[in-house]
Amino acid sequence: MPLEKSWVASANSSATPFPLNNLPYGVFSVGEAEPRCGVAIGDMILDVTEAEEQGLITLDDEPLFDVPYWNDLMQMGPPVWAALRARLKALLSDGAPEQDSVAPLLVPQAQAVMHMPFVVSEYTDFYAGKHHATNVGIMFRGPENALPPNWLHIPIGYNGRASSVVVSGTDIRRPWGQLKGPNDTVPRWGPSERFDIELEMGAIVGVDSDGPITVDQADANIFGYVLLNDWSARDIQAWEYQPLGPFQAKATATSISPWIVTKAALDPFRCPTPEREVELLPHLRDTGPMLYDIDLSVSLAPEGADPVTIATTNYKEMYYSSAQQLAHHSTSGCPMRVGDLLGSGTISGPNRENRGALLELSWGGKEPFDVAGQSRSFIEDGDTLSLHGHATGDGYRIGFGDCTGKLLPAGPDPYAT
């Protein structure tokens, strides 16, 4: 499919992340106005809340966009998702008869502040990238036991904390926590010294389910995708995670990109998971291409310096798709809800430069690497970390907007008396 032409000139560049082919959903505000729903087109945002109010978009008897989140649209189900996309394409395509009515509803992205695009119902984080799991396994358990015995049979995941999810641009404060190094006899209380990122994609559930669903149903129930940075305090994690998994190490913040890219926009970029090393049980097997060919990268900008790319990888490196993860999530009868967010797990690739976490890039801190003349093992105060991602079509790109956060120094001891 080639670039689809819009009357919004900036949307017709092969470099824009937001051509007519994309139409991702976000929530924005300008000045003192209340946050509202919008769709990105070129370097502009169409005010969807206002477009609905003016009758340019009519999907239901009740308004769907009088709230600053996209959950109400998701709740309407896939046919309405398709109807909205078709209507937005009609309104924004080259030669649209409604151009004169729609043009006044465009706002420059440069003037807008982005907010959380949806209300996160619950958040689950997976560990479903094989390169990452292997690297971490070698570091923690040695090469003989790198992958846990269950890893090739189920997408390993754990429940995270929905309240910690924030939109790109939100500053992240270095956390305090209980730490115990290998040479400490007792734990101590202090700021995390090994604060890290994890480069992930997030899948957003758009349809409720109340019992086990198949991989095909799971794929159909996914509304769209975001970039996701699962900020991780490795030293807190090392001390707390046995036997019940990560807890406070992952609860400081999880950042997502501001734009939800729909499954429809990503459809041309579907690709299969890598070859299975052992056959999956039938209910988890691939039934079609459910990963996506999305180039991903991480940049790090030390305080006051320009960003430097520190890793490049691709979403198709995942061993399990989000659809397989969602199907597995439902197997016990676990009810899944509109607004549930599933983190893919860290997306590393086969080579050193493809590693999606500083833990892997610096091999547990043993191999510091250079960033603009500075040495890094983990994140330093003032560093800005950004995730970038786009799929490349025939003369166009599908982008997500960056997923960015700056690490602020730890505050004073919150328990000082």
Add this chain to the structure above:
Amino acid sequence: MPLEKSWVASANSSATPFPLNNLPYGVFSVGEAEPRCGVAIGDMILDVTEAEEQGLITLDDEPLFDVPYWNDLMQMGPPVWAALRARLKALLSDGAPEQDSVAPLLVPQAQAVMHMPFVVSEYTDFYAGKHHATNVGIMFRGPENALPPNWLHIPIGYNGRASSVVVSGTDIRRPWGQLKGPNDTVPRWGPSERFDIELEMGAIVGVDSDGPITVDQADANIFGYVLLNDWSARDIQAWEYQPLGPFQAKATATSISPWIVTKAALDPFRCPTPEREVELLPHLRDTGPMLYDIDLSVSLAPEGADPVTIATTNYKEMYYSSAQQLAHHSTSGCPMRVGDLLGSGTISGPNRENRGALLELSWGGKEPFDVAGQSRSFIEDGDTLSLHGHATGDGYRIGFGDCTGKLLPAGPDPYAT
């Protein structure tokens, strides 16, 4: 404090779980009517939604009880919680001038169906009972390594699944899952064969917080307590839980008792945690009595048979209080929200008859026990499991209502083609 007298006769018995001293909050419906907020008094329920509508309760300019959950009241904060309790005591106490207006708003509990009393924002389950952790540790890792190294330093917890929380009386369907026994070479797909309960208390967060809070603040932020049964598929858990913790094993259902017993009602029963075996870091130390002396028991009724008590214990057996758990939960900056539910962890006592899970009672299935002439290692289809709890005052009791669920047989293979 002695029994406080009410004009509702059934509330003045030393045997009722719901004297005027208690006043627990629930959501009920009668016949086809919409669910509404109510407070238990003796064998009746005062319709709080209607009492507010009639102007007998006025706490805010906007109604707080026109919704079928107690979150809006929680959101108002502790002074309003206290105002409501004082008003309810005034309306229901012996000699209340409003008796004639209030009496028509009483509904017999026997006619009411109970619903979830609050919207669960997020659910966290802890592992903070030392007898349980020790028993499970001995079974899984041997007596030398029973307690993980971190256990005496932090209340170990993991995030659970809020969507799985159901009210007492909801039938539980035996889940399917991926299973791999010690003698299996590959995993298989089948119904859980080791389905279990966990006897716990649940603490409900009633105040938002956005950064680390102290144990005292945490205690102040707790709105009330429920009984909680963390249904657990031990065979799913054994295969999935390394390295990131329990996931589908705990996601089928978590049952809670229908009545939220307020911290105010439980105040006379506060008691300290057991002696510390190692000193906690200062921010987690006890600052006052934050456990409660609540007698707890579990009964099991095989299909068609009467219930038999299979375990008795007390909430004061916990090593960590819910306030310590909530404080720890916030240490990394994790935002905590009104409606968050914290499971205490299984509350076992020192002796065999004090074990709050079948896993412990049958010692991993190796020591089946007798229930009304039948042998049990784990739950059988048709068994009804109930948790009971009450604190005992001077001539009165503070009860929670039972937390009950019947295990239905597994359905047909959800993935059969």
